[in-house]
Amino acid sequence: MVRLPRRSLAALILPVALAACGGATPERNLDTLDAELTDGNASGNTRDPAMMAALQDQIMVDPALAAQANTDAVRPPARPYSGALPADGIAASGKTASATTGAATSETLKSTPAAKGDCPSCAAARESLTLGALASRQKGGGPCAASLRYSTHWAQRLPRDLPLYPDARVTEAAGNDSGGCAIRAVSFASSAPLQKVLDYYYTRASNAGYSAEHQADGGEHVLGGTRKRDDGAFAVFLTSRGDGGTDVDIVANRGI
Template identity: 50%
Template sequence: MRSCLPLIALCLSLAGCGGGGNANDIDLAALDAELTAGQSANAVDPAVMAALQDPIMIDPQLSAKSNADAVRPAPQPYAAPVPYPGIAAGSAAPDEKLIAAPAPKPLRDGAIRQSITLGSLARARGSKTAATCTARLSYSASWANRLPSELPLYPDARVTEAGGVEGDGCSMRVASFFVAKPTALLIDWYYTRAVRAGFSAEHQVDGATHVLGGMRRDGRAYLVVLTNRGDGGTDIDLITGR
């Protein structure tokens, strides 16, 4: 009997170790069963299934505003086309044949040197009738588009002031403008137009200011005052009228 006691003790200790392993296996099996049962419950829950299977709702108006401030690429590649060489050349194209104005004489009319406004300049060169018409001048940039076709604005002119009067025996146009061209070229340009339109043309000079003026048989007169700015451009005052 004594020889069997150690064997019985060893058997009991092995049985205790084996029992602890079976308990862990049971806990893992129970946890797995619980998770499986939860998934099965969710699978058969109508509310859960409906939420999962419903389509995602999208508001088109809100989606269109998404990333409204984001930087997007241009719809087409950027381009910088080369302009046509003759653009904005107008009737002052290089191939135009101009009549050279005669050499200037000293300016005799001191009133032109003292004139500040277009109105005073017109009065200085006009008759009593012209002076009356000058007093009725109305000023608007639109008058620059109503200059006579024989003596128009230079094609690249930038108008600074314009005025005119029409009716009751008066027909007058005045305009001040700037042209980014040499004064010598513009003298020949207006001289050519005046002569071809049947006007007489007298050329006078006073320092940097040149004056072209004359009349026609129908009684219409003109005056062009061209001042060299010293920067390659020219300031021009143009007056036409009866």
């Protein structure tokens, strides 16, 4: 057995150790990995615009909803989060509303005459799936009703003599003022009982010079009429709700 000198042995071991060190890759930390992910293709140093926009844009926060987050509470919140819809009776009052200002008045309501005969308009309301279809079946509807534009702002443009009921909660509205048309169609709910809403519109219509015919079929009621001086026409469709309130559709043509 041949023994090598210590100096020769060291000369053999040192290059092997250096080669092992030279081949090792430093372990990358999380910051480096994050940087590569946000840069997209690390080798090409390109960036994904969509990813960068998502990472760098400000977070949108609704202060009103953030106040309800209750993130630090041990127990769940004491009440459900608000849906931002007021209760039906939030605006209810014992008075009617002025046709021009909407302010409460002490106007006395007239009693609507009892319904007479059949109610073909009730069937028309049941068969109409949209406000436009309902309006097209009313006097003066025709082409004007076929071009209705839907927007809740039309609810504030009903004829002055036939305004929204004081506590109306509008669900849909449409209208058309183009090409000589002047038609409005509005759907709303009220917490008031059907008879009170019916009397309100009978009072408004009769005081404004409209004729007013009352038809009914079970729980469905229709009040409609015309006015000669401006060829105005209206129809109010009323249905009782299970909670004691009333669902209403009103169509008015001319008389704006």
